[in-house]
Amino acid sequence: MDYTISEELFQALAGEIETLKKERKAIILAHYYQRPEVQDIADFVGDSLQLSQQAAKTDAEVIVFCGVHFMAESAAILSPDKIVILPELNAGCPMADMVDAEGLRAYKKKVPGVQVVCYVNSSAEVKAESDICCTSSNAVKVVQSLQGEDILFIPDENLGRYAAKILDRPLQFWPGYCKTHDRLSKEDISKAREAHPLAKVIVHPECREDICQEADYIGSTAGLITYAQNSENKEFIVGTESGILHRLHQVCPDKEFYLASERLVCPNMKSTTLVKVRDALIALSPRVTVKEEIRVRAKEALDRMLAL
Template structure:
């Protein structure tokens, strides 16, 4: 068994030799975040990859994230170190099921959360992130919105829009199991702490939280805020980066069970094997890629026009 430093050295040597860039989501294991060239949220990392003069993108995340990188950087080889690292929420909607649902609501625009497959993106009108979902929905001319696949994010959008939101019955199991009672319990223990919640959480959790942010929003706010203690209602992996970037502040889990096993599937051994054996290559058929890219480009155009 190789020791950790030997594995790290081999990864760094292979990365240079093969002109690769390593991306890690904010929910990944701490050692994966530490060795990555960039950490962030799923779309931000894919955008970062576009700007890199690299031949290979090693995406330490889940399948749909690697697909997004492949959509935006088709000329680069995209590797997912653990092929079975999926997203349960993304699996709750298929292109076929979405096509059937679209027929029921012919006047509705389909807004697709980036946490979805390339095929589902290709069947949608525009993508959104957890940070810009409200802005994207409110920018559309249509008054009816079919929102896939996260019913909790759809509900959050409905609270902040006059549009009729038709939610898909999907959800993130990790966020969905964070309960309002968890917030109450941890808040009693740390009464001076501010509660930051992800909009994938249930409405009753969001209702009693102090602020609602995407992972990037949480990281930015924690840096700028004068508050010294925070209760974090999202996947536990983000605490590694929060603590690293804010050593003088205290961060507490809203729930010790907020762990995504898919996000923890990649370890240093898997990352090393990925670079050694060039596994596992993630590609998107060109016809699907073009349609999916349109939905991402349309979303990004809203940001540019502001």
């Protein structure tokens, strides 16, 4: 599927967005999985939590988050004084939806004293019920920091298993997963290796365990980009959402990148368009807010992670 737009349309919309951005004192954030043209008009492109942290440090009054709902919530948690806008309100995350606060509270009643490690790909309400948050880049470090046997990892079972394997430590796993990364199969990797025998296989830890076993390197989106930049290798088979290829080609123009499967496309991440970004800046909506009592508790879980 082609998500690109014509250069003429891009220039026209980018000009409108730049003018509106100045008028609104806004900052535009885009996740690595967004459409190329959306990444190109953003002030910051990166991983979800890193973007929220960058935005919190600016004097912008409005944050336009080109990502999915939980990411905009994270921005609202860290920047309660700013207006947070999600250009496509229906851009959700199926993995984040696999755990809810009510279900988590029930689990905690069933296993008293359990410590909950919450991947940032989750709702603010779920973060508020958790002990500590983690990202895909620091999950191992976060789990390592906890004492005791009863540790529940939510919502991504694959990332939890990756951390448990590295630490050789038993964890309890919530049955959640990323539908996009789950589409990648060992057959896809085998076919890609046959076609590109000199390429290194780099994958995200949201991939299944059998996929991670096939990889030369496993890392967060930012980690994959850094690895490709620092590697002497010239070819890479990429096992994560297709949007990352845009950034990889920008920072490594002399290297070749092959998507491990054409199915590695997240429809939620691709639902944000430049037209929606422009319209969101005009209307200052759709807005994403977090109730104060939930925000405070969710921020505590994030702060415990950041303290590490």
